[in-house]
Amino acid sequence: MDLSKYFLKKPDHKPVMMSELQSWLQGCKEDLAVVSSEFFTGVPPRQLRAAIDRELPDFAEQCRVIAYVRPHSSRYLASYVQRSKSGVITETPDSFFDAFSSMKMHQYTYRFRRWRRNFRKNFTLRPFIRRELLNNDIVDDFFGTVFGDSNFKLERRISENTSITDVSLAALLCIQNELISSGLSGHLRAMAGSTIANFYLPSLHQRGDKPWLAKQTVEKIYNLTAEDAQELDSRFFRRPLMFPELQKAVEQAQDLHMEVDVAAHFSMAQVSEIKLISGHIAEQIQKCSSAWSLHARHQQNLIELSFAQQALLLANRRALSELDVLFEAAAELIAD
Numbered sequence: 001m002d003l004s005k006y007f008l009k010k011p012d013h014k015p016v017m018m019s020e021l022q023s024w025l026q027g028c029k030e031d032l033a034v035v036s037s038e039f040f041t042g043v044p045p046r047q048l049r050a051a052i053d054r055e056l057p058d059f060a061e062q063c064r065v066i067a068y069v070r071p072h073s074s075r076y077l078a079s080y081v082q083r084s085k086s087g088v089i090t091e092t093p094d095s096f097f098d099a100f101s102s103m104k105m106h107q108y109t110y111r112f113r114r115w116r117r118n119f120r121k122n123f124t125l126r127p128f129i130r131r132e133l134l135n136n137d138i139v140d141d142f143f144g145t146v147f148g149d150s151n152f153k154l155e156r157r158i159s160e161n162t163s164i165t166d167v168s169l170a171a172l173l174c175i176q177n178e179l180i181s182s183g184l185s186g187h188l189r190a191m192a193g194s195t196i197a198n199f200y201l202p203s204l205h206q207r208g209d210k211p212w213l214a215k216q217t218v219e220k221i222y223n224l225t226a227e228d229a230q231e232l233d234s235r236f237f238r239r240p241l242m243f244p245e246l247q248k249a250v251e252q253a254q255d256l257h258m259e260v261d262v263a264a265h266f267s268m269a270q271v272s273e274i275k276l277i278s279g280h281i282a283e284q285i286q287k288c289s290s291a292w293s294l295h296a297r298h299q300q301n302l303i304e305l306s307f308a309q310q311a312l313l314l315a316n317r318r319a320l321s322e323l324d325v326l327f328e329a330a331a332e333l334i335a336d
Contacts, residue, residue, distance in 0.1 A: 022056055032146060040067075049118040065119045066145055068138065069108055069232070070128040071245035072225040073218055076100055081211050084169055084260070085197050087176035087189035093258050094217050106224055108242075109231045125236050129245060164197050166258050167208030167265045171274055171334040172197060174262035178278035188285055188293065192327075195296045200331035207335065208265070215253035222250050270333065277330045284323045291316035292323055 025033055040048070045065075053060045070078060080096045083089045089096060100106065116123045124145060126132075133141035134150055144150050164172070172193055179189045213221075229242040262271055285292050291312050297303045298313075305313070313320060 025056065025059055034146070045115045045118040062122075063119075064122045064124065064146075065115060066124045066126065066142065067112065067115065068126050068128040068142075069112070069242075071242055071249065072106055072108070072229055073213065073221050073246060073249035074128070075105065076217075076221050077211060077213055079105060081164070081169060084176070085164070085172050085190075085193040087179060087186065087193055090173055090177055090180070092260055093211075093213055097217060097220055100221075101224055106221075107228060109228050109235060112232070112236060127237065127241050129241060132241065163210065164201060165206045165208030166211050166260070168197070168201060168206050168334050169211055170260045170262045170265050173260055174271065174274055175278045175281075175330065178275050179282050182279065182282035182286075184282050184285060185289075188289055191293055191296045192281060192285065194300065195327055196331050196334070199296075199300050200327055201335060204331060204335035212256075212258055213249075213253060214257040215250070215255050216257075218249050218253040222246055270336075273333060274330065277326055277333070281323065281326050281330065284319060284326065288316040288319040288323075292320060295320050295323075 021035075048065075052063055056063075069075075076096075077093070079100065080089070080093050083096075089099070091099075112125055116125075126141060126145060128138065130136045134144040135141070139154065140150070143152055143154065175196070176189060176193060179192060184192070226243065226246060229246045232242050233240050259265070262274065266274065294303070294305065294309050295313055295316075298305055
């Protein structure tokens, strides 16, 4: 259950969702329960605090909020890649700057001060900088923060957002353009991009390099965020962390711009095939959208299926099998 989406629901859906969460928490036999979502980024902390106090009073006092913050330049690149994979944007890394600045995604200090104001000592901010993380790993660091020490063992790891190359990203942008043209909804486009990037591509050898930002763009990010980086260091970390990372990003950036035009990486015949497969994917998804959405999330270990959901997948097994073949073909073409 994604508590963050509680704030995106229609009013008549909210009581049901919070009631389900309360039942789940009360039924937990474990010492700790974790509700995790990147969508909390957009949730006003005052609303979350009020909802917890009102709907979950038995857990309100012990509720903790743990947040991770990327260095500004890294956040820019990660946001660009994720939005591109999901079909939210289809622009270049350089032209994304206007959206990045207008959405105020760079104003860390203001946002995290609000979180701390509402959750006080129960709010923890951790730097998403590898050398600062427990065992240089964010999953280990998260549980180390939760448990208060490093004496634990994880039985299973799930990698939800895996790395892709510039070549793969260009192909995914092409696919997303085709899915947009087909009229596929944003939710289904995002799931399609995630399926290719996180489920099929990791097992293949991808051509190209890790995504990067051109020096011109990094310098613009520096000018926009330098003051915020220094204030965040002062108020939350009591030592230089974010600002040195920003300086290092400028120093290490190259003049070369990342090319995300699919024609720069693939032949005309390959581009035509990518577009053809994308059209078939959109057509098939529209035939069984509810079943495929469940199937895709289950593939990526994001959900457990109920008996009713398993029955739905069984009833659509032929269409889902055809989609698996199409997605695999798309991934193999990208990585070829």
